[in-house]
Amino acid sequence: MPPDPSTAPLLTVRGLSVRRAGRNVLECVDLEIHPGEIVTLIGPNGAGKTTLVRAALGLIKADQGAVTRAPGAVGYVPQKLHLDSTLPLTVARFLCIAAGCSRAAAAAALVEAGLAHVKNTAFQKLSGGESRRVLLAAALLRKPRLLALDEPSAGMDVSAQRDLWELLARVRERRGCGILLVSHDLHMVMAATDRVVCLNRHVCCTGHPESVSRHPRYFELFHGAPGSVAVYTHRHDHHHDLAGRVRR
Numbered sequence: 001m002p003p004d005p006s007t008a009p010l011l012t013v014r015g016l017s018v019r020r021a022g023r024n025v026l027e028c029v030d031l032e033i034h035p036g037e038i039v040t041l042i043g044p045n046g047a048g049k050t051t052l053v054r055a056a057l058g059l060i061k062a063d064q065g066a067v068t069r070a071p072g073a074v075g076y077v078p079q080k081l082h083l084d085s086t087l088p089l090t091v092a093r094f095l096c097i098a099a100g101c102s103r104a105a106a107a108a109a110l111v112e113a114g115l116a117h118v119k120n121t122a123f124q125k126l127s128g129g130e131s132r133r134v135l136l137a138a139a140l141l142r143k144p145r146l147l148a149l150d151e152p153s154a155g156m157d158v159s160a161q162r163d164l165w166e167l168l169a170r171v172r173e174r175r176g177c178g179i180l181l182v183s184h185d186l187h188m189v190m191a192a193t194d195r196v197v198c199l200n201r202h203v204c205c206t207g208h209p210e211s212v213s214r215h216p217r218y219f220e221l222f223h224g225a226p227g228s229v230a231v232y233t234h235r236h237d238h239h240h241d242l243a244g245r246v247r248r
Contacts, residue, residue, distance in 0.1 A: 008070060009034055010146045010178040013056050016065035018048070025051050027202045028065070033146060033178040038168065040181040040189045043199035044221055049182045050079070052199065053148050056180075069146070075139030075177075077132065077149040085124050091134055092119045099141035109137040114167060128155040133164070140171065147171070148180040153188065161185055165192040 013031040017024065026048045033039050041049045054060045056067055057076055083089065089097075095106035110116050113133045118126060126134065132152050139147060149168075153161040165188055172179055183189050189196060190209040198204045204217040 007034065010070045011056055012068040014066045016055060016062050018051055018055055019063045024201060029203055031197060033180050035178050036172060036176050037195065038172060038179045038193045039195045039197060040183050040193040041197050041199050042183060042186065042189060047200045049199055050150055053150055053180065053182060057148060072145035073142040075142045075144035075147045077135045077139050077152055079150045079154065081135060083124060089123050090120050091123050094123045095138055095141065098138045101141050105141060109141050112140060113137040129160045144177055146178050150182045153183065153185055161188050
């Protein structure tokens with residue numbers, strides 16, 4: 001009997017290794033992403049997180065291993081996009097060019113990304129957080145089954161980070177796509193992802209966020225010796241602004 005396409009992996013990585021400048025950037029990495037699943041790669045700087053995403057998407061060549069992607073579009077949001085500051089390009093026009101879509105489709109994507117108000121703003125005048133949301137809108141216009149984002153919340157304040165994670169949760173619910181993230185925001189990751197892959201050139205540990213947060217290798221990478229830092233799950237029914245005031 002053929003596998004059920006609704007549950008079969010969207011991405012399967014087996015034994016992936018990448019060498020650059022005579023050293024191993026990745027060593028025998030295995031990874032799977034399923035429909036409707038949010039998986040986050042965490043690890044120290046230089047751990048190979050971006051390299052893994054780019055190799056898994058076929059943007060760079062691996063030296064060893066195999067990558068299988070299910071049929072369907074892939075959306076990719078890189079860390080940064082550099083545009084000529086003298087190029088007169090509104091956000092709506094950028095989306096039409098990047099995604100090959102109509103202005104109506106671009107406007108709808110901006111609404112989904114929570115950025116309807118920047119439609120006629122010059123792309124170069126956006127904040128870092130706004131520009132990454134526009135790149136997310138461009139990726140969503142591809143109607144992806146698999147969505148990959150590299151450090152999408154870098155440089156955002158806590159409130160903006162939370163809003164982004166809530167947006168990604170809504171995208172997953174509405175579209176049923178699998179989402180692969182690279183992130184350094186450990187507290188947000190532990191609260192908002194389905195599965196964590198702790199990477200340091202190889203997979204150190206993987207699983208549900210709460211189980212990974214208690215794994216000795218996680219402690220070694222982020223906290224020092226096991227037992228030196230207490231990890232707990234904290235849930236509450238309100239938010240704080242940057243001054244510490246309660247926002248319900």
